[in-house]
Amino acid sequence: MKNKPTYSIDSVDHALRLAVLLQQEGPLGVTEAARRLGVARSTAHRLLTMLVYRDFAEQDDDRRYAAGPVMRSFNGVEPVTHLRSIALPHLRTLVERTGESANVMVLLGTQVQMVATVECAHILRVGDREGRILPAHLASGGRAVLARFSRAELDARYADESRTGVSREAVERVVRQTRRRGFAINDQGTEAGLTAVGHAVGDTRSTPAAALSIAMPTARYHRRMLPELAAALTAAAHAIERDLHASTDDAGVARARR
Template sequence: MKNKPVYAIASVDHALHLAQLLQQEGALSVSEAAELVGVARSTAHRLLAMLVYRDLATQGDDRRYFPGPVLGPASAAPSMRLRKAALPHMHALVARVNETVSLQVRVGVDVRFLESVECDRMLRVGDRSGKVLPAHCVAGGKVLLAFLSHDELNELYGEVELDIERLRKHLALARRHGFAVNDQETEAGVTAVGVAVLGQDGCPLGALSLAVPSARFDRQSLSTYTAVLQGACAAVSRDLAAP
């Protein structure tokens, strides 16, 4: 896991975050960009103008901004709608268990963290919004990979150096139990549990994960963690299915 640089340049970070959001969402208005990044509308407008100048964004006739030729096409996942549906349930989940919760989507062999809601404990897992990690190591990534067929998994990891049979065993467990665990596979001292958010067709749209400092993680609490995650994911699915 990469840590934020000690001497981070806020304007550069905001611009790169906006570029990530454009790639994930497909289109953003100035007000949406300002809200997501946490800056004033005027600042968001200037950042987007610079992205357009560098071909990282383009502006449509409706004045919304889209990913530019440098970024390539946006993710197929309806990320904005998924985020809006998930956020209230993520806040409720954090209030209930007082641990950090993240929303993730799979993009190829990686997982993108669309949103995080931190708990208020002194020792906690921090905000992972915007991070990209290998799907086979992340709790949410594993549970999303578990929906792939044998051939789809082979095609996805055909050119990746990976113990595919070991991964298959992990994914079989995730299918059987309805959740997956990341026990310090992406970062020492962090353990996470992930559950998929399903669409009306039963296909995964994303995953919610609950991340706990390993020193506090209790295997006896695993059933509680999975139960509250499954409840939250089901609630997100219901909200997405509503008109």
């Protein structure tokens, strides 16, 4: 049995409850949301607006609110858990090959979340980033994933600049640079003193959309390292894709035998 914290924050509690309602029960109008939470209609509207801003909710054509990209991506944790278990051995190999820390991340709307990190052995190193959420257009792995999307898919995420806080032009620039290189670079875009190189895993149909990154202190980074880092990332991404496909095929065979 769980007891409510002594110093609970009602606004946080309401927002979390509302996010769960949208995920588990489907779209809600503002009036219905207010009734379910026992709050004023204006309060419910403010909560929903903030959930939309953070991609936990989105508004339908009929002005009702539904679960957003973040909640849909984790509608079941199984795909992410499966990806993590498949990726970890390849992250270790990536660290052994490059000598730097490696991450796997998934796309959540206009952000990416780190779901696993394997640290390198250097005393000066990029540490564990598991659970951290970063803007997709700045993170190396996020850039790599966005570069594989069509214009329509990018518009679905970034058309409303007032909501995302990101200009469509900035996203287009990142996508062009990444496509030209064949991999993505984040040189201190998310954190001073940190440089990362990213590569997407799978294609735009993959669920969840994922990417790998190699992260290192900027002091140890040099452009001449890029061919080796890109080759290591490409090999690791292909290995993960192969194992994901194999596990899917095995699951299909198992179901067919039942």
